[in-house]
Amino acid sequence: MGCVSSKQFKRGPGYEDPNILAKETTFSVKEVEALYELYKKISYSIFKDGLIHKEEFQFALFRNSNNKNLFADRIFDLFDLKCNGVIEFGEFVRSLSVFHPDTPMAEKITFAFRLYDLRGTGFIEREELKEMVLAILNESELLLSDEAVEQIVDQTFKQADLNDDGKIDPEEWKALASKNPALLKNMSLPYLKDITMAFPSFVLNCGASDEEL
The missing domain is CATH 1.10.238.10 (EF-hand)
Structure with a gap:
């Protein structure tokens, strides 16, 4: 399954209870838990600190962490709800929820x-x-x-x-x-309607190995 590991991870910075996030978003608790696995893969792909930096975000979306792109920058800025230059897990889930097909x-x-x-x-x-x-x-x-x-x-x-x-x-x-x-x-991203551990292709070749996580 590419870089998805069954290894248990420590909860990183910005972690929030999936039950709370499920109540505040369109996702179910299981989907939030699956998103946490996705979040960890992205957040350890370059800087390995459990937070998603702009380069990691752009690499996950566009397979390139160097070329500047206004569209990628704007999406990152809107996900970065605290405006502190990184995306925490709660921000990731709340912002991604907008793209759920069932979101109003x-x-x-x-x-x-x-x-x-x-x-x-x-x-x-x-x-x-x-x-x-x-x-x-x-x-x-x-x-x-x-x-x-x-x-x-x-x-x-x-x-x-x-x-x-x-x-x-x-x-x-x-x-x-x-x-x-x-x-x-x-x-609207159709795969978010029933997200499981079978993540979109951009996650399957992420830069972090199981040992590094």
């Missing part, structure tokens, strides 16, 4: 809004939307011309900016997402 759409819409609101102003401005579109295209290895990217941004603002003030507020974003479900297609 309103929570997904709010999370996606915060993802695009790069400056944290409470609005999505044109330049922020363009930066995120470019980052997502880059991560998907899709190459579009500058003109095509501008058209995407123009069309989005045409649909969303209902009061013509040059920015998208939370209510406008909610209306846009309701009319365009594709905007939130990446906000």
